Structure formats: structure tokens, C-alpha cells
Amino acid sequence: MDIIENFIDYVKIDTQSDESSNTYPSTIKQLNLAKKLVEQLQNLGISNAFLDKYGVVYAKIPANTEEAKDKIGFIAHLDTSPDCTGANVNPKIIEKYNGKNIILNEKENIVLDTKTFPSLLENIGETLVVTDGTTLLGADDKAGIAIIMNFIEKVLNSNIKHGQISIAFTPDEEIGRGTDNFNIKEFDSDYAFTLDGGSIHNIEYENFNAASATIKIHGVNIHPGSAKDKMINSILVAEEFNDLLPNDMIPSKTEGYQGFNHLCNINGNCEYTEMEYIIRNHSRAIFEKQKKDFEIARNILNHKYGYNIVEISIKDSYENMRTFIEKDPRSLNRIVNVYEKLKISYTFSPIRGGTDGARLTVMGLPTPNLGTGGFNYHGRYEYASITQMKKMVDILLELIQ
Ligand SMILES: [Zn+2]
Incomplete structure (x- = not known):
């Protein structure tokens, strides 16, 4: 399936999490996306894909070479922010973005303007997906999910020799419970990457x-x-x-x-x-x-x-994951090599918050974060760059080699 098609499908499924709930996952509706992903993974031939009782999806692609290679994991989250509704998302595709203001909703005069959101100017020429101005988009983190799914499909249809690849999709990241029930043993990786947010030119391995x-x-x-x-x-x-x-x-x-x-x-x-x-x-x-x-x-x-x-x-x-990543820098070295090899520019940006990856890192699974080409999260001005999503797929394909 095409990455745009998948992404549009995913954002149309309402997966908002709920802080006031005491259940796992916090909302049943997150399972609608989780089940769809398990089905898609199985259709791709990954028969071990499953959904556990906490709402976490796990899947593994076994190594296809005798050569010793690192076991690498990729993680994205299913839920969207409780800050803004994720029901009835009506995404619009903009081909070859021309750098001008984008009218999201003519009737209500809701405009995505380049003065308030200058990051748009870095997206000129790219294919963007925007909202109709009444909901969030849910690129956080369905862009991450669409990237991973497209990456898996490409891996399976290629001759790339790789080590074991582990995948997980987690619920309730937005309410800080994304790793409460994460099974590191089941996931079985040397290190992992979360794909969650921001420009693909940011590599994040430091947090508060x-x-x-x-x-x-x-x-x-x-x-x-x-x-x-x-x-x-x-x-x-x-x-x-x-x-x-x-x-x-x-x-x-x-x-x-x-x-x-x-x-x-x-x-x-x-x-x-x-x-x-x-x-x-x-x-x-x-x-x-x-x-x-x-x-x-x-x-x-x-x-x-x-x-x-x-x-x-x-x-x-x-805790700041940096201390832990510096002790075991394999993940960071590997991703930096890929950016340099593909001649894609990158900066290390310190996260002014925490991430699921930070918690996993402290739990023993080093997990830096990679961008997904999504911007202006948690509100109606959220948008995603399909062009950057596709580039991230290429980065992951290089990463596992
Ligand atoms: Zn996120």
C-alpha cells in the first residue's frame, strides 16, 4: 500500500487517549487502529504480529543472513493528544506546496500562515497533508506508524540483508503511560528508535x-x-x-x-x-x-x-537519556552514519520534555527519537510532509543494512 493512502486511512481512525481513564489502553478506540495494523502486518506475511492485552502491537521480521548484525527496533504510538479532538479528521493533500498561506477552512477563516508558522517555508515543493481546521491531524504519531509500515513492506520486497527487526506500536504515549506495560523482553532488540515528531533533520537523544x-x-x-x-x-x-x-x-x-x-x-x-x-x-x-x-x-x-x-x-x-546513550552509543553512531552516507543534513536537538524512548532507555533499551516530518502538533494547525516521510523510509532502509 502507498504511504499516503495508509497515512490518510490511519488519521481517519479516532485514537484519542484519555488521562482520566484508569484502563489499559485508556480508550478502547485505540484498539481499532491496533487491530488494523496487526491485520496489515499479517497480510504482509508477518504471521507473528499480535496485539497484547495492554493494547501494544508487536511484530518481528527475522534476520535473513548468517552475518552477525544488531537487532534493531522501531516504535511509534497509536494515540493522539487529549488536547484537541481526533474525531472526524478530514485531511487534505497539497501537492508541491508553493510557500503561500494555506486556507484550512474558508467558512471559519482558519488559515495556516507562514508568519506564525515559519517552518512551512522549509516545506516548499513538498507534498503536505493538512486538516480542515476543526480537528488535529494526528500526524503525531500516525506519520511514525505510516513510515514504519511502508518501511516493512519495502524490506520484505527487497533483497536487503538485515538482522532481526522488531516493531511495536504503543497506546497512551500522550498521557505518559506509553511504556507502562512495554515488554522489553518480548521486543528483543539491542536498541531501538521511536519515530515521533518534528523535522526529519532532527536526531534527538537528550531530554530533561x-x-x-x-x-x-x-x-x-x-x-x-x-x-x-x-x-x-x-x-x-x-x-x-x-x-x-x-x-x-x-x-x-x-x-x-x-x-x-x-x-x-x-x-x-x-x-x-x-x-x-x-x-x-x-x-x-x-x-x-x-x-x-x-x-x-x-x-x-x-x-x-x-x-x-x-x-x-x-x-x-x-531522567535524561543522554547519559545512557553515551554509555552504549551504537544506536546514535549508526543513525549518524546513515545521514552522512545519504548526505542528509542533521542537528541534535535537546527535547524540552520526556519521551517514551527516554523511559525505555533508562529501562535498558537505548532508544533515541527520529523525526517524521510532522509539525504543529496537538492542534488544528498540525500538518505532515509526505515528502519527508518518504525520505525517512529511505533512512530506515539504509539503517538496517
Ligand atoms: Zn507523539
Whole structure:
């Protein structure tokens, strides 16, 4: 099947995940795509393809040579973001994109314009797929799935000598549960690549170290009319606490390799206030120092008020995969060689978040991320470049040789 045909088919299947659900997968509808993929894989002759009880699809192509070759895996996710509806997606194909604004929806005046989205200018001449302006597209991550499926078909119809190739399609990546039930043993690879997002010229093997912090502030409440020298308003102490943290280390003032502390929730009254922060940094050393800053702020305030007015608890969430990839750089070396051989330009871009691959890497399966030619994720301005998707198929075909 043609890569465009497959991609269009996949995005028309609603696979939105749901954070509030406690089931695996979080939504049954993700299985509609999972089952279709198993069927397609079996039709291609991969009889071992199956869907497990957690909604993960696994498949393997055995090695076809005696020569010792690495076992390589490829992973993409089935679900789309809960941020924007993925029902009734009505994709439109634009051949040889001319660099002008794209009218997504004439009636509602929804336009994909090059000023707001300058990445479009890098797509001139390419074949694009866009939305009708009312839903997301779901290139995140159905572009990844379409690339892998097209790649498999080409492998099976070629004479390429390769080692074992493992495939997995996972549910619930968008709600952070994509690897909760991932079976590394079943997957059986030396290393893997997630195909999830962005320009195909980005190779990603660095992400944040991440922690979350809960701050509890115990104030003293009393009638405001007779409060002099008695009341301690916990909301104002919360403000003091936040002021004691590095003021420029916040999301709106950082980019690239700069980490941050983000106050994402605050709730309270005079008597008691609770604050939630997330702490992020690519550098382990600075990350540890950021956590220390929280303790220092607590100590200052506890000393100032003369009792344990501030309590903090900090929990690590995920780690930067870079440290692990550097210990076992086979995946990275291999992909870089391919880009150089095919003379495709690349940059290493640090992910300002986490990925399923980061978790798998820490679990023992080194898994950098590759781009899929999808842009503006999680909203109505999402679009995909079929031209870049096809190029990524060529990259994967070279990678396994
Ligand atoms: Zn994704």
C-alpha cells in the first residue's frame, strides 16, 4: 500500500487517549487502529504480529543472513493528544506546496500562515497533508506508524540483508503511560528508535531530567481585625517562597538547554497553601542544584518564622537519556552514519520534555527519537510532509543494512 493512502486511512481512525481513564489502553478506540495494523502486518506475511492485552502491537521480521548484525527496533504510538479532538479528521493533500498561506477552512477563516508558522517555508515543493481546521491531524504519531509500515513492506520486497527487526506500536504515549506495560523482553532488540515528531533533520537523544515538588505552607489564621503580630498568611509566604527561587529560571524565560522550575498549581487560603512545581534540566548537576534551591528556600523561611512553616517533598519523574546513550552509543553512531552516507543534513536537538524512548532507555533499551516530518502538533494547525516521510523510509532502509 502507498504511504499516503495508509497515512490518510490511519488519521481517519479516532485514537484519542484519555488521562482520566484508569484502563489499559485508556480508550478502547485505540484498539481499532491496533487491530488494523496487526491485520496489515499479517497480510504482509508477518504471521507473528499480535496485539497484547495492554493494547501494544508487536511484530518481528527475522534476520535473513548468517552475518552477525544488531537487532534493531522501531516504535511509534497509536494515540493522539487529549488536547484537541481526533474525531472526524478530514485531511487534505497539497501537492508541491508553493510557500503561500494555506486556507484550512474558508467558512471559519482558519488559515495556516507562514508568519506564525515559519517552518512551512522549509516545506516548499513538498507534498503536505493538512486538516480542515476543526480537528488535529494526528500526524503525531500516525506519520511514525505510516513510515514504519511502508518501511516493512519495502524490506520484505527487497533483497536487503538485515538482522532481526522488531516493531511495536504503543497506546497512551500522550498521557505518559506509553511504556507502562512495554515488554522489553518480548521486543528483543539491542536498541531501538521511536519515530515521533518534528523535522526529519532532527536526531534527538537528550531530554530533561525531571522532578515534581509539592510545597505545603502552614500559616496562622485569625480574624483580620485583631491580626496584628499574630496572623501569618500562608498565601503571602508562598509568594516569598517563590521569590527565593532563581527568578529567571522559569519556562517563559528559558529555551534550548536552559532548565526551569515551573509553578504549575497553587491553592490556598490564609491558614494553608499548597504549591506544585515541576523541575526540569538537561544537566544532572544543575538539576540537583535546583532541587537544593527548594531546600534552601524552605530553610530560610522556617528560620525566619521560627517554626516548620514550609514542608517540601520532591519526587524524581524521569531522567535524561543522554547519559545512557553515551554509555552504549551504537544506536546514535549508526543513525549518524546513515545521514552522512545519504548526505542528509542533521542537528541534535535537546527535547524540552520526556519521551517514551527516554523511559525505555533508562529501562535498558537505548532508544533515541527520529523525526517524521510532522509539525504543529496537538492542534488544528498540525500538518505532515509526505515528502519527508518518504525520505525517512529511505533512512530506515539504509539503517538496517
Ligand atoms: Zn507523539
